[in-house]
Amino acid sequence: MYALKLHDLTLAERLADMAVDALIDEADLSPKPALVDRRGNGAHTDLHLGLMHASALSLWPAFKEMAEAAVEFGEVGLPLREALGRIGREGEQVMLVTTSGVNTHRGAIWALGLLVAAAALQPESCTASAVTLRAARLALLNDRYAPQPLSHGAQVAQRYGARGAREEAQLGFPSVLQRGLPQLKKSRLQQHGEQNARLDALLAIMTDLADTCVLYRAGPEGLQAMQQGAQAVLDAGGSASLAGRRQLHELDQQLLALNASPGGAADLLAACLFIDRLDGAL
Ligand SMILES: CC(C)(COP(=O)(O)OP(=O)(O)OC[C@H]1O[C@@H](n2cnc3c(N)ncnc32)[C@H](O)[C@@H]1O)[C@@H](O)C(=O)NCCC(=O)NCCS
Numbered sequence: 001m002y003a004l005k006l007h008d009l010t011l012a013e014r015l016a017d018m019a020v021d022a023l024i025d026e027a028d029l030s031p032k033p034a035l036v037d038r039r040g041n042g043a044h045t046d047l048h049l050g051l052m053h054a055s056a057l058s059l060w061p062a063f064k065e066m067a068e069a070a071v072e073f074g075e076v077g078l079p080l081r082e083a084l085g086r087i088g089r090e091g092e093q094v095m096l097v098t099t100s101g102v103n104t105h106r107g108a109i110w111a112l113g114l115l116v117a118a119a120a121l122q123p124e125s126c127t128a129s130a131v132t133l134r135a136a137r138l139a140l141l142n143d144r145y146a147p148q149p150l151s152h153g154a155q156v157a158q159r160y161g162a163r164g165a166r167e168e169a170q171l172g173f174p175s176v177l178q179r180g181l182p183q184l185k186k187s188r189l190q191q192h193g194e195q196n197a198r199l200d201a202l203l204a205i206m207t208d209l210a211d212t213c214v215l216y217r218a219g220p221e222g223l224q225a226m227q228q229g230a231q232a233v234l235d236a237g238g239s240a241s242l243a244g245r246r247q248l249h250e251l252d253q254q255l256l257a258l259n260a261s262p263g264g265a266a267d268l269l270a271a272c273l274f275i276d277r278l279d280g281a282l
C-alpha cells in the first residue's frame with residue numbers, strides 16, 4: 001500500500017490545492033464583519049458556510065486547468081489570457097450549478113485564477129511582487145471573447161467611477177501587496193495568533209478598497225462605513241485586543257444594518273493567504 005506523497009502531485013494540482021485551501025480558510029475565518037463565516041450568513045440571505053465550502057471545492061478542477069494552461073503556453077500573452085478567460089467562465093458555470101445559481105466566488109475565480117496561472121508560469125520566481133506582477137500583465141490583456149455584461153461592478157463603476165476587481169488585478173493587487181500582506185506579517189510578529197492576524201489583514205484591505213459589492217449594496221455611505229470602521233479596529237489595537245474586538249463588533253453591526261457585505265475584500269484576503277503560502281512552497 002503506497003501513500004500519495006505531496007511531491008507526487010503535479011505543480012498544477014498543488015497550486016489548485018493551495019487556491020482551494022485559501023478559499024476555505026477565508027470562509028472559515030471568524031468573526032468577519034457582515035460576511036459568511038462560522039457564526040452565520042452575515043449580510044447574505046442566499047449564502048451559508050456549507051455552500052462556500054462546496055463552491056470552493058467545485059473550483060479545484062478550474063484552478064488546476066488554469067495552471068496547466070500556463071505551463072503549456074509558457075508565457076504571458078493573449079493565447080494564455082484567452083484560455084484563462086474560457087476556463088474561468090466554465091469554472092463560474094460549475095460554481096453556479098453547485099450553488100443553484102448563487103454567486104459565491106465570482107471575484108475569487110478572477111483573482112486566484114490569475115495568481116495560480118502567474119505562479120505556474122515561473123514556479124521558481126514566486127515572491128509576492130513577482131507573482132502579482134505577472135498576474136497584472138495577464139489581467140491587462142484584453143480577452144476578445146469575454147462577454148460585457150452590465151455586472152454589479154460595471155454599474156457602480158459607471159455610477160461612482162469606482163476601481164473594481166479588474167483594475168485591482170491590473171494594478172498588481174495593491175490592496176494585497178500594500179495592505180493585507182504587511183498587516184498579516186506585522187500581527188504575526190506581535191504574536192497576535194494566526195486567526196487574529198488574518199482578521200487584521202482583512203481589515204487592512206478594507207481600509208482602502210473600493211469594494212464594488214459594498215458600493216452596489218450600500219453606496220458611498222456603506223463604503224465609508226467599511227473603510228473607517230476597519231481603520232478604527234486597527235487603531236484600537238486590532239482584533240487581538242479587547243478594545244479592537246469591541247470596534248469589530250460595532251463594525252459588524254453597522255455593516256449588517258447597511259446590508260454592506262465586503263465580498264471583494266474577502267476575495268482579496270483569499271488572494272493574500274494564497275500569496276503568503278506561495279513564497280518558497282513550490
Ligand atoms: C473581472 C471580473 C471579476 C468581473 O468583474 P465585475 O466588476 O464586472 O463583476 P462583478 O460585479 O460580478 O464583481 C466581481 C467580484 O469581484 C469582487 N470585488 C469587488 N470589488 C473588488 C475590488 N475593488 N477589488 C477586487 N475584487 C473586488 C467581488 O467579489 C465581486 O463580487 C470577472 O468575473 C470577469 O470578468 N471574468 C471574465 C472571465 C475571465 O476572464 N476569467 C479569467 C479568469 S482568470
Ligand SMILES: Nc1ncnc2c1ncn2[C@@H]1O[C@H](COP(=O)(O)OP(=O)(O)OP(=O)(O)O)[C@@H](O)[C@H]1O
Binds near residue numbers: 035052267
Ligand atoms: N465569506 C464571504 N462571504 C460573502 N461573500 C464572499 C465571501 N468570500 C468571498 N465573497 C465574495 O463576495 C461576492 C458575493 O457578494 P454579493 O452577494 O454582494 O455579490 P453579487 O452577486 O454581486 O450581489 P447580490 O447578492 O446582491 O446579487 C462573491 O463574488 C464572492 O467572491
